[in-house]
Amino acid sequence: MSNEHRIERFTVDIADADLKDLQERLARVRFADQIPGSYGVSTDRVRRLVEYWRDGYDWRAWETRLNAHPQFTTEIDGQNVHFVHARSEREDAFPLILTHGWPGSVAEFLDVVEPLTAADFHLVIPSIPGFGFSGPTTEPGWDNQRVARAWAELMARLGYTRYGAAGNDAGSMISPEVGRTDPDHVAGVHVTQVFSFPSGDPAEFESLAPEDFATLETLDHFMKHKSAFNTLHSQQPQTLAHALADSPAGLLGWNAQLLDESVDDDFVLTNVAIYWFTGTAGSSTRLYYENAQAEPPTAPTTTPLALSGAAGDFHGIRAFAARDHTDLRAWTVHPQDSHYLHHTVPTEITADIAAFFDTLR
Numbered sequence: 234m235s236n237e238h239r240i241e242r243f244t245v246d247i248a249d250a251d252l253k254d255l256q257e258r259l260a261r262v263r264f265a266d267q268i269p270g271s272y273g274v275s276t277d278r279v280r281r282l283v284e285y286w287r288d289g290y291d292w293r294a295w296e297t298r299l300n301a302h303p304q305f306t307t308e309i310d311g312q313n314v315h316f317v318h319a320r321s322e323r324e325d326a327f328p329l330i331l332t333h334g335w336p337g338s339v340a341e342f343l344d345v346v347e348p349l350t351a352a353d354f355h356l357v358i359p360s361i362p363g364f365g366f367s368g369p370t371t372e373p374g375w376d377n378q379r380v381a382r383a384w385a386e387l388m389a390r391l392g393y394t395r396y397g398a399a400g401n402d403a404g405s406m407i408s409p410e411v412g413r414t415d416p417d418h419v420a421g422v423h424v425t426q427v428f429s430f431p432s433g434d435p436a437e438f439e440s441l442a443p444e445d446f447a448t449l450e451t452l453d454h455f456m457k458h459k460s461a462f463n464t465l466h467s468q469q470p471q472t473l474a475h476a477l478a479d480s481p482a483g484l485l486g487w488n489a490q491l492l493d494e495s496v497d498d499d500f501v502l503t504n505v506a507i508y509w510f511t512g513t514a515g516s517s518t519r520l521y522y523e524n525a526q527a528e529p530p531t532a533p534t535t536t537p538l539a540l541s542g543a544a545g546d547f548h549g550i551r552a553f554a555a556r557d558h559t560d561l562r563a564w565t566v567h568p569q570d571s572h573y574l575h576h577t578v579p580t581e582i583t584a585d586i587a588a589f590f591d592t593l594r
Contacts (some may be wrong), residue, residue: 274486
C-alpha cells in the first residue's frame with residue numbers, strides 16, 4: 234500500500250492535561266442571565282449539564298466504549314479521515330458506511346454497531362472531515378459532494394466493491410450523494426430524513442395527504458424558531474468559532490439546541506466532548522458554508538433509497554422525495570420525537586436497515 238493510501242490504527246486517548254483543563258474551565262463558567270420565555274437553550278439546562286459534566290459524567294468510560302471497536306485513520310484528498318471499522322463475524326457480510334451529522338459524531342451509531350454486525354453487516358463509520366477525530370479541515374471546499382467522493386474512495390481502499398450507505402442529519406444528505414458519486418458500487422441508501430422541499434409550484438400540494446401537511450407544519454415551526462444556526466453556519470462560521478473554541482459551556486449551549494431533550498445527558502455530553510477535545514467546534518460548522526457555496530445537483534438520484542424517519546422530526550414529504558429520488562423503495566415513520574433514531578430506537582432502525590438491504594444484497 235502506497236504512503237498516500239496508508240491506513241493506520243487509531244485509539245481515542247485524550248490527555249489528562251486536557252481533561253484537567255476542561256474541569257478548570259467548567260469550574261469558572263459565567264452563566265448567562267435568563268428571563269421567562271422561549272429564547273433558546275435555557276440557562277437552567279446548560280447549568281445542569283455543566284454540573285453533570287464536572288461531577289458525574291465519565292469521559293473515560295465513553296472513551297473505553299469507543300475504543301471497543303477498531304478505529305483507523307487514513308488520508309483522502311489531502312484530509313485526515315478517522316473511521317470506525319466494525320466487521321461482522323460473517324466474512325461475506327454486507328458492507329455499510331454510516332454517516333453522522335452536526336452536532337452529532339460517530340457516537341451517534343454506537344448503539345447500532347453490535348445489532349448491525351450481528352445482522353451481517355460490516356460497518357464503516359467515518360468522522361466527516363472537519364468533525365471529531367478527523368480533525369479540522371485544512372482547506373476550503375469540503376461540501377457534501379466532496380465528502381461523498383471521499384467515502385467512495387474509503388470504501389474502495391477497504392476493498393468493498395458493493396456496499397450500502399446510510400446516515401442521519403448531514404449524513405442523510407451525504408449518503409444519497411455517495412450513491413450518485415459511486416453508482417456502480419452502491420447498492421442502496423438508507424436515511425432518516427429526505428431533504429426535498431416544495432419547488433414553489435402550487436400544484437405540488439394538491440395530492441398531499443393530511444400527514445404530509447402535518448410534516449410541513451413541523452418544518453415550518455423549525456424554520457421559524459430553530460434554524461438560526463443554519464444561517465450563521467452558512468454565512469459566518471468563523472465568527473462563531475472563536476466563542477465555541479474557547480468556552481466548553483458556550484459550545485454546550487450552542488450544540489445542545491439540536492441535541493435536545495429527546496436524548497439523554499450522556500449522549501449530549503459525549504458528542505459535545507468529542508468536538509471540544511478535537512478542536513473541531515468551529516471547523517464542523519464550515520460544512521454549512523461550503524454547501525451554501527456549492528452548486529447543488531440538479532438531476533434526481535437513481536440509487537434505491539429508503540427512509541426511516543421520526544414523526545416528531547422533519548423526515549420529509551414522500552411526494553417531494555420521489556421527485557428528487559427516482560427509486561424510492563421504502564418509507565417508514567416511527568412515532569418517536571427524536572432526531573437521533575440510531576441512538577433512541579436502535580432495534581427498530583436495525584430492523585429497517587436490515588430489511589431494506591436484504592432486498593439488495
